Amino acid sequence: MTLWLVVFRSLRQHALSTLITAFSISLACGLLMSVWVVKEQSRATFTGVNGGFDAVLGARGSKLQLVLNSIFHLEASPGNVSATDYLDIKNNPNVALAIPIAAGDNYHGYRLVGTIPEFFEKVEFAPGKHYEVEPGGNLFDPTRREAVVGSFVAQKMGLKPGDTFHPYHGLIFNEQDQHAETYVVVGVLKPSNTPSDRVIWIPLEGIQKMKGHDPKTATDVSAVLVKLKGGGAVGFRMDMMYNKQGNRLTFAWPIAMTIAELFDKIGWFDKVLALVSYLVALVATASILASIYNSMNERRREIAILRALGARRRIIVSAILLEAAAISALGMVVGFLVYLGIMTGAAKVIRAQTGIVLDPYQFNAVMLWAPAALISLGALAGIVPAIKAYQTDVASYLAPTS
Amino acid sequence: MDPELLLQIKDLQKTFVAPDGTRHRIVDVSEFSLKNDDQLALAGESGSGKTTFLNLIAGILKPDSGTIKIAGREMSALSEPQRDRLRATTIGYVFQTFNLLQGYTCLENVLLGMSFGPGADRAFAAALLARVGLGHRLKHYPRQLSTGQQQRVAVARALANRPKLVLADEPTGNLDHKNAGESLALIRTACRENGAALLLVSHDRDVLAQFETVQSLEQINRAMTPEEKRI
Incomplete structure (x- = not known):
């Protein structure tokens, strides 16, 4: 005391x-x-973020760049994957799910990523968790110019169902590069606390066929997000097939290890x-x-x-x-x-x-x-x-x- | 030694080394004693070794030789913590400059006077302050009090550990004539009421005149002249 x-x-x-x-x-x-x-x-x-996938297939290049581009929506794409390669991996009996994505446009700096509806319907971004649209909205129709906006983008840009916008060419916002196409927001994703919150999702064809994009690559995708059926052995075999025996593509597997290498x-x-x-x-x-x-x-x-x-x-x-x-x-x-x-x-x-x-x-x-x-x-x-x-x-x- | 004696000193010596390297014997007391309830004034001029003498009795300084026995305990046989304990339980000290702790309230100053000995007793501390007329100033800080009031706090603090012996070193040296008289009366009465012996040193004739028993420090201290002091 x-x-x-x-x-x-x-x-x-x-x-x-x-x-x-x-x-x-x-x-x-x-x-x-x-x-x-x-x-x-x-x-x-x-390292815990993998978007619900085991691997990413992309153009020949850095695995890290591929993962950052396709899972974290950072960095530029190392190149394109042809439709044939996409279909090839999609039909691989060891692959449970193959979701193509295409990137190359933005809206005020936020990336537009083209994909297919299965991305929202079949992917569990975390165990038991699917992407969901806020009440009052719905997923895009893959045949129309519609967009589903990530929660962070919606909050920052004030986008809501019914709003329209014009995409801008490239991954970096430049006012001069506005595309003529008009997209309608049909839904806003519930927050997932993943990189998907910072993305505007549109149909795959929307990116592929946007005016001004090279028509020769109109069927290409930026990357394929892959969910494997088996365990490590399957991943190892595919890693050997694409990375060691092949020389056109990169198979980034497992995703967590690629990110861990970045931290190292x-x-x-x-x-x-x-x-x-x-x-x-x-x-x-x-x-x-x-x-x-x-x-x-x-x-x-x-x-x-x-x-x-x-x-x-x-x-x-x-x-x-x-x-x-x-x-x-x-x-x-x-x-x-x-x-x-x-x-x-x-x-x-x-x-x-x-x-x-x-x-x-x-x-x-x-x-x-x-x-x-x-x-x-x-x-x-x-x-x-x-x-x-x-x-x-x-x-x-x-x-x-x- | 007489068991009725509270304080017994024999052949006490203390020397200091001056800045020029010479050794000076400040205290050289062959015999001195004090009974329980005694009130004794020691007269002595400034620099005559009064404070050193009191500090030796209080166990603050260690003598070069000789014995000091307080309440039956031989100081030189005690370790420093034991001397601290003896001081905390047996001795109250009133300083010329009061030595109140400025960051503490009056009540806390008095509480500190008992904390290292019998233990803090807020009611007793408050009662002591009331006894010295400061019952309404418990939460005041020393700087908020007059000089006379500060001295009264110092008296209350010196009595806080229910001491057997109160040492007072020129307690009225910083007070005006009126306050000095009142303060001295207070110290003497308070010591009497609390059953404590009082050993007061002063060079003030008015103060000394109040005491029935006055001894001259010159009489008991053999080392007085500069020549005698230098060894």
Whole structure:
């Protein structure tokens, strides 16, 4: 009780330095937790996203580019797949489902992706979850210029059933490249928290036969999303067939491994961010030491008085260490707010760019070990001033003498 | 040694090293004692070693040699934590500059006077402050009080651990004549009411005149002249 009173009063007496130091701790704590959670959640979420497919068949090129283009609707398509190749894989007895997609146009930067109705009817984008249209809308008729809009696009562009729009050529929005065709929005997808939320879905033929597109490729598709019948052995055989024995196409299988390779490639970036966080934590800890140490001269008289009242050296040392830990604890509390601020912003950006949703409120072990580590470091930072406090010569600080 | 004696000092010596490297014997008391309920004033000029003498008794300073026995316990035989404990439970200290903790309320200052000894007792702390006329200032901070009121808080704090011995170092040195008289009367009465012996050091003749028993520090301290002090 007395110990806490001494600690609390000291914190209050040095309120400004306490707050500044606690704030630096909160930045360190918030940054460390954010970096960690973004790293872990994004890896888990991205590698968990496969749109309900096992593999992607595309033009010869990078598997990663193929997956990013067809599953995450990022990057440019590495090329086209002929109708023959599409039908070939569709009729492969080891293939349960083959959904062709075609991309190449946009609406104000949001991609138009052509596909077939089976994409909505047969695909489970997550176990037990199908794409669904919000009440009042329906799926497009593959023979008409109709569109189903992803929830994020609908929200951002204010599109609703009955609205019409003109697509723009290419994947990057350019006002000069407007197509003449008019599409009618017939439905808005319920949020799926997948990249599909950022896409405007139209019939496959819509993309293939859009005016201005090369008529020679009118039957080609950008990629084929594949669901296999068997397990790993089937995937391995098809991987061998397309990637090792063939030389025209790329078979990206399994999708999660392709994305994991991406994270492995950019792993150094995580390490740099983590290193920055550790350095911030170290600087913040040093600021606790400096803050308490610099105030030791003014504290010594108080320490001498407490000692004269019977306080043992152990109590004085404990009070200094507790004060240092309390500053860290205060910073840790604010650190969670900093974390929420950073994570909310990061989640917004990641959702806008990829459609992937990160959850700032999802528990992660870093939320336990980072605050615990910072509080321990804070208490450690109190050791040097505590030693100084321990050595305080009581008699000389109880001046004046007579 | 007489068991009725509260404080017994024998052959007490304390030297300090001056900045020029010379050693000075500040305290050299061959014999000194105090009975329970005694109220004794020690007269001495500034720099005569009064504070050092009191700090030795309080266990704040360790003597070079000699013995100090308080309430039957030999100080030099105790470890530092044990001396701290003895001070916290047995001794009350009133300082010339009051030494109140500025970040603490009056009540908290008094509570700290008992926290390291018998333990915090808010009711007793409040009663002590009421006894010194500050029952309505419990939550005030020292800076919000007059000098005389601060001294009264210091007196209440010195009595907070129900001490057997109160040491007062020039307790009226910072007070005007009127406040000094009132404060001195308060210290003496409060000590009497609480069954504590009082050892007060002062160079103020008006203060000394209030005491029935006055000893001169020069009489008990052999190391007085600069020549005698230098060793």
